Amino acid sequence: MSAPMIADEVRTASRIHARLLDGFIAMTEQELARLAPGFAEESLLESLERLRAARKSYGTTAGVVVATVTEPVLAASNAA
Template sequence: MPAQKVADEVRKASRIHARLLDAFIDLTEQELAALTPGFAAESLLESLERMRDARKSYGSTAGVMVISNMSLSPASNAA
């Protein structure tokens, strides 16, 4: 039974991480909306991409899937 307890703790931690990432993603999107195009905006877009990837990972571990995020804007320097 100890293995089950660890799994429950991992799922709980993953849910917490996912919830915190959701809040930080929202905050970053708000900040990005107030910026004009340029280095700061591109930097935030890259950060959003990494946070969204991490969020998907935590969501999978926690058994909680992302239904949607705000529209994904590609970075202007994307190929």
């Protein structure tokens, strides 16, 4: 099966979105590095997950795929 044709303007817009998401991801990772474990950390980890999913989607549409993703080793504490 062949890949669908994507209009240049859609590809360009997707690259812009991907670039902006890269910036948001970087800012979120920096903020996470300064936080102590707790609600704010868990909230940002969830946001980071959504940002990365969106980035992957835009990157695929734009024809730009991240070869490696460096994720901070942070575990959310779901103390119940």
